Amino acid sequence: MPDRSPPTERRYARLLWAYPRWHRKLHGPDMTTAMLDADAARGHGLTRREAGGVIADGLRLRLRVRGVPGVALALLLAVVGAATAGATASRDVWRWTAAPYVSEQRAAALAATVAGPAAATGIERRDAAYGSWLEADSVLTALLGSPELRPGGVHLTYPPLSYQDHDPVGKAAAVLVADGWTTAIHRGPGSLGEVVADRDGLRLWFVAAGHEAGTYEPVIAVYPTPPSNAYAVGIAAAAIGALLGWLVAAAGLARARRRPPGLVAVAAVAATAGALASLPASLLNLVALGIADRDGSGAPPWVGYEFVLARPLAAVGALLLVCGWLVSLVPVHARIGSLSRVG
Amino acid sequence: MQEPTFLILTVLAGQQTLHGYGITQAIEEVSAGEVTVRPGTLYAALDRLTAEGLVEVAHEDEWAAGRVRRHYRLTSHGSAVLRDEAERRRAVAALALDRLGATAPHPALGSA
Numbered sequence: 001m002p003d004r005s006p007p008t009e010r011r012y013a014r015l016l017w018a019y020p021r022w023h024r025k026l027h028g029p030d031m032t033t034a035m036l037d038a039d040a041a042r043g044h045g046l047t048r049r050e051a052g053g054v055i056a057d058g059l060r061l062r063l064r065v066r067g068v069p070g071v072a073l074a075l076l077l078a079v080v081g082a083a084t085a086g087a088t089a090s091r092d093v094w095r096w097t098a099a100p101y102v103s104e105q106r107a108a109a110l111a112a113t114v115a116g117p118a119a120a121t122g123i124e125r126r127d128a129a130y131g132s133w134l135e136a137d138s139v140l141t142a143l144l145g146s147p148e149l150r151p152g153g154v155h156l157t158y159p160p161l162s163y164q165d166h167d168p169v170g171k172a173a174a175v176l177v178a179d180g181w182t183t184a185i186h187r188g189p190g191s192l193g194e195v196v197a198d199r200d201g202l203r204l205w206f207v208a209a210g211h212e213a214g215t216y217e218p219v220i221a222v223y224p225t226p227p228s229n230a231y232a233v234g235i236a237a238a239a240i241g242a243l244l245g246w247l248v249a250a251a252g253l254a255r256a257r258r259r260p261p262g263l264v265a266v267a268a269v270a271a272t273a274g275a276l277a278s279l280p281a282s283l284l285n286l287v288a289l290g291i292a293d294r295d296g297s298g299a300p301p302w303v304g305y306e307f308v309l310a311r312p313l314a315a316v317g318a319l320l321l322v323c324g325w326l327v328s329l330v331p332v333h334a335r336i337g338s339l340s341r342v343g
Numbered sequence: 344m345q346e347p348t349f350l351i352l353t354v355l356a357g358q359q360t361l362h363g364y365g366i367t368q369a370i371e372e373v374s375a376g377e378v379t380v381r382p383g384t385l386y387a388a389l390d391r392l393t394a395e396g397l398v399e400v401a402h403e404d405e406w407a408a409g410r411v412r413r414h415y416r417l418t419s420h421g422s423a424v425l426r427d428e429a430e431r432r433r434a435v436a437a438l439a440l441d442r443l444g445a446t447a448p449h450p451a452l453g454s455a
Binding site: 006009019023026027029030031032033034035037038041050053054056057058060061064257258 | 364368384389390394
């Protein structure tokens, strides 16, 4: 006869940790008994393969979502989870690994190599990786987000210059290369082009703006180079966040099966509304994470939480999601339907 | 209806009550050893079938250290659903045999 000692029961109880808590509470003791009954009949315990199968079934149960509405909600929460985790992780890595911000004086000195002897006509500074350049610390901007977002650092504007006999963008790139910068040139509508240059953890962004009547206005920004590892970490975190979002949805939906219909309806409406409200910011974050170019010149992966209207919607969405989750946790003094018919 | 679910309902139909291991054993006997239902699969199915009202807990034995053994039985609703599914499968099987030109009923189908 196989040994029925507690260590075997403890081993089987540990296998059941793969199952959701509600399932362990409801069926755990019975499952353990069934496995021990099988041991007694066969004369040996679970093999490693069989134990692996028990664990795999538990993990599958954690992920299981039934019905189109349930799958839709799980997908929404997976998107929100991916965007939240990706934005948070990349922002933290950005803060920890980016170079310190430079002063206006240092930025002007660095910019002088391409701007020439003329003094800057405008200098603005924001010590933030990315954000609004509208009225600083405006309560409205803080609440609603901003439609105008740019990289932080020091931004300098200069008097118009003539370019009739040379390519200002190419010339600027050549000067920067000679000064030890690594450069990349981008040309597009609306300007003569721009140069993105990196050196010693700093980025110098030169734009030849306003090319009318043979003149252009140099605009130069100096800020810490966007750390490329922030995007890699963000993508990995987004994958984990998607899985966590799905697991949270699956757990909530499983719990909802044993709740009164009224409570389920309130939780479902709150969760769905919260996920939909968070969607604009989430999609902006994921697009920024996905289309980041090698220069990291695009918006960072948390741009959704800065953009106008997406920001307050994301805040409302988070609140609704938390409310939906809390409602689903409300204890109800009801036994599973089958037990009430026992006797 | 998936195969494990059909087999669970089938083995409960012919018995008063069965506990977890009893269901597993009965399924192996009915399927001539071809189908083995893992504990995880079994109890996930029992949970769903209980929630859907096809199966119910007839009684449970409890003893020391929190050990429990629940005995399950088919509900009237479960019997109706099983009957419908069995009829559907029989009709499909009969159609298959017709198309194959079989003249004698299969022993298993003949003993309904």
